[in-house]
Amino acid sequence: MDHPPELTAEAPRVWDRPVVSVPVLICLSLVGGQLPSFSTAANLYILGTGGGLIWVGLSNRVPRRPAPRRLSSAALWWLLPVTVFGVFEGATFVLSVGDEFPTFSRLADPLLEDHLARSAAWFAWLAAFWGLVRR
Amino acid sequence: MMRALAIGGFLTAVLLFAAVEWAARREGSRIPSLADVCAFVMRYEVGPVPVGRIGLFGFWWWLGWHFLAR
CATH class of the missing domain: 1.20.5 (Single alpha-helices involved in coiled-coils or other helix-helix interfaces)
Structure with missing residues (x-):
């Protein structure tokens, strides 16, 4: 029996629900968190997961949430944290004096050596990537 | 210091x-939230090429590679 279009709604696909996507992201993160920096496995794994998400995001396989057509001038507030971060990252990178005045990634490296913290970082990266794919 | x-x-x-x-x-x-700003940037296209989408995906992939693989 056909329903008028205004009464029908597209049901989310099974794999598109948080009850499925969150455990999948957790599993991927736990695997990623075990792979050490500079290893071939880590490079291949991030190439695979990121490449897969880029492929899904550029195809029209996932329903996307509507994007705003324009932004108000209040969006300029975002320049404040971006500028502060950019100034410090730029200064630490250009001066390049190591641990005396470290870049953000140099500060993050010791924290990411712990497997649990590394898995959490993997989860944050994958979850944000999944969020981007769906926008 | x-x-x-x-x-x-x-x-x-x-x-x-x-x-x-x-x-x-x-x-x-x-x-706007950061997600809305990202969604707005991803709308940018040059002809049929989704330049904003490719750019943001590329940046985010590079960020992950930089912190998690090297």
């Missing part, structure tokens, strides 16, 4: 990111 300055600077930036996102999520806020 310089190390503390760097840590303080990056912490300030992180706190500012959180503060602006918090302000954006308040009811009636005119500030």
Whole structure:
């Protein structure tokens, strides 16, 4: 029996629900968190997961949430944290004096050596990537 | 001293990111959330090429590779 279009709604696909996507992201993160920096496995794994998400995001396989057509001038507030971060990252990178005045990634490296913290970082990266794919 | 300055600077930036996102999520806020800003950037296309989408995906992939694979 056909329903008028205004009464029908597209049901989310099974794999598109948080009850499925969150455990999948957790599993991927736990695997990623075990792979050490500079290893071939880590490079291949991030190439695979990121490449897969880029492929899904550029195809029209996932329903996307509507994007705003324009932004108000209040969006300029975002320049404040971006500028502060950019100034410090730029200064630490250009001066390049190591641990005396470290870049953000140099500060993050010791924290990411712990497997649990590394898995959490993997989860944050994958979850944000999944969020981007769906926008 | 310089190390503390760097840590303080990056912490300030992180706190500012959180503060602006918090302000954006308040009811009636005119500030768009970071997700809305990203979605707006991803709308940018040159002809049939989704330049904004490719650019943001590429940046995010590079960020993950930089921190998690090297």
